[in-house]
Amino acid sequence: MANTAPVILVIDDEEAIRDSCTQILLKQNYRVETAEDGSAGLRKIKDLKPEAVIIDLKMPGTSGFEVLESLPRLDPHLIAIVITGYATVDSAVEAMKKGAYDFLPKPFTPEDLRVILARGLERRRLVLEAEALRQEKKALEDSFITMVSHQLRSPLVAVQQYFSVILAGIVGDPGRLQDMIRKASQRLEGLLRLIEDWLNLARIDQGRLVGNMMPVDLRKVLGRVIETLGPSARESSVSLEWEGAAGSAFEVLADEEGLEQVFMNLLHNAVKYNRPQGRVRLELREEKDTAVIEVQDTGIGIAQEHLPFIFDQFFRVSRSADKARQGSGLGLSIVKKIIEAHQGRVEVQSEPGVGTSFIVRLPKRPIGEDRG
Ligand code: ADP
Secondary structure, three states, rough: OOOOOOEEEEOOHHHHHHHHHHHHHHOOOOOEEEOOOOHHHHHHHHOOOOEEEEEEEEOOOOOOHHHHHHHHOOOOOEEEEEEEEOOOHHHHHHHOOOOEEEEEEEOHHHHHHHHHHHHHHHHHHHHHHHHHHHHHHHHHHOOOOHHHHHHHHHHHHHHHHHHHHHHOOOOOOHHHHHHHHHHHHOOOHHHHHHHHHHHHHHHHOOOOOOOOEEEEHHHHHHHHHHHHHHHHHHOOOEEEEEEOOOOOOOEEEEHHHHHHHHHHHHHHHHHOOOOOOOOEEEEEEEOEEEEEEEEOOOOOOHHHHHHOOOOOOOOOOOOOHHHHOOOOOOOOHHHHHHHOOOEEEOOOOEOOOOOOEEEEEEOOOOOOOOOO
């Protein structure tokens, strides 16, 4: 198997430093390369593409500073750690300004080097991951037409496939026949939802979805959503529980249709990304002048690094578990737009394998306000 340990390049004219860094890093199972001066260092960066470099600032010939200046061209995400003498705090600061990740004053212990390097590599990993996600999303948006046609085509092709088998009259077993018709109908349902999402997004962008602000009783809206989603939750053997159901009206100034859409999307996801025998808990509570609605599930959860992107248009976490569940990647972007149009906020908390919680905050309608 190929060695995938990070490559660390040590650029220092002093043999003692090169040797000691090499020993420390090999012990940590890194792959280590060394260079005796700045220009050899730059060549090795180009050829070996290390994940991190440890650079002595003071070297004859090409200095550490010059190496630092060339790094953005070679690899903008390369982690550079500079080695400085005690008396040269100023040059360390200068190096940080030139893009060094951190500095290591001489003499340093193996632990100092290990900690700084591990932190630097972790930062690089996160930055690269965020970058890859951003690019993936951009590519997705760029290929909008391809995606739309794919997402429209695949359910239709599936339905056509079922129909051609049914029409060929080769399915003798009535149970099997029923099953195929049910599956075809589910694909059509998914397609309708997809078109509905696209239309809603277009309506929001034209300022048309959240156009009709009136006093709305949140309990009624949530009650309707739960009733609508009940059958699909039962089918997936997921239980829907509602806390804070009793009591008087819970009024907000809102576009009723828009709000219904928000909670349909959140609860639908909570069922869809759940596990069999899982639970969805809906809670309605009051915090000062704010109505708080929390939708909590016991589903597959969302990894920390994906959380910043889930409200973006077309973003879907690409996991095998996800691909089995149909969706457009538009639901949460619709939720966010509608909530923000109501001067509200939506937050998410999640733990992979444990569950996800979406928290919506909407300004409450002041008591006694005219029911115009
Ligand atoms: P989709 O149509 O893919 O469900 P959404 O915009 O509603 O699109 O959600 C975006 C992505 O966020 C989903 O593809 C899924 O990966 C993730 N997600 C949304 N809600 C949940 C949830 N309750 N549990 C786990 N993952 C979720």
